Amino acid sequence: DAKTTQPNSMESNEEEPVHLPCNHSTISGTDYIHWYRQLPSQGPEYVIHGLTSNVNNRMASLAIAEDRKSSTLILHRATLRDAAVYYCILRGAGGTSYGKLTFGQGTILTVHP
Amino acid sequence: DAGVTQSPTHLIKTRGQQVTLRCSPKSGHDTVSWYQQALGQGPQFIFQYYEEEERQRGNFPDRFSGHQFPNYSSELNVNALLLGDSALYLCASSPRVSLMNTEAFFGQGTRLTVV
Numbered sequence: 221d222a223k224t225t226q227p228n229s230m231e232s233n234e235e236e237p238v239h240l241p242c243n244h245s246t247i248s249g250t251d252y253i254h255w256y257r258q259l260p261s262q263g264p265e266y267v268i269h270g271l272t273s274n275v276n277n278r279m280a281s282l283a284i285a286e287d288r289k290s291s292t293l294i295l296h297r298a299t300l301r302d303a304a305v306y307y308c309i310l311r312g313a314g315g316t317s318y319g320k321l322t323f324g325q326g327t328i329l330t331v332h333p
Numbered sequence: 334d335a336g337v338t339q340s341p342t343h344l345i346k347t348r349g350q351q352v353t354l355r356c357s358p359k360s361g362h363d364t365v366s367w368y369q370q371a372l373g374q375g376p377q378f379i380f381q382y383y384e385e386e387e388r389q390r391g392n393f394p395d396r397f398s399g400h401q402f403p404n405y406s407s408e409l410n411v412n413a414l415l416l417g418d419s420a421l422y423l424c425a426s427s428p429r430v431s432l433m434n435t436e437a438f439f440g441q442g443t444r445l446t447v448v
Contacts (some may be wrong), residue, residue: 265335266437321425
């Protein structure tokens with residue numbers, strides 16, 4: 221399974237932008253880049269996903285490097301509710317990886333008031 | 334739409350016992366996956382069901398088995414429970430037709446404690 225590397229933790233202040241990086245140097249051409257977040261005692265929640273182009277939705281933006289070996293999740297204005305563990309995941313398309321989500325350790329985001 | 338629902342929310346079992354966890358996927362979703370999340374760790378993929386068959390399997394022993402019913406709901410069974418099986422068990426559903434290019438919906442999980 222293709223692996224992702226994220227910082228263990230990051231901190232931000234409320235209402236400031238947050239850039240969460242992710243490295244995935246072994247990504248294959250058919251892997252989608254997914255981001256999920258998880259609040260304490262809850263199941264993971266989908267944030268955003270993309271394949272090659274940058275993506276925007278109501279929650280966040282996803283910037284994907286041209287070589288697809290890294291990506292950055294951007295929260296435009298962090299709120300206290302955004303404090304969570306953020307997971308960068310490659311959703312596999314081939315063979316035994318089809319559709320599987322392989323979670324790493326994630327990045328613990330702390331948002332200060 | 335109730336989203337993904339799992340039952341029970343919590344349970345306590347004794348070592349050696351067997352347990353069955355249940356999952357109802359989001360309406361219209363035909364693919365169900367199960368994950369195990371130990372405390373402080375990311376979720377680990379157990380297996381995926383589609384058309385009532387196990388399609389993918391993670392690195393889990395045969396003590397972990399599952400089933401999918403015609404209405405797409407699913408069960409996770411764990412036999413001969415060990416203390417190390419204590420974890421949050423998560424169910425996720427997606428539509429097969431767009432599995433790669435769509436979000437997975439997760440339930441709130443079942444917290445299993447083995448004593």
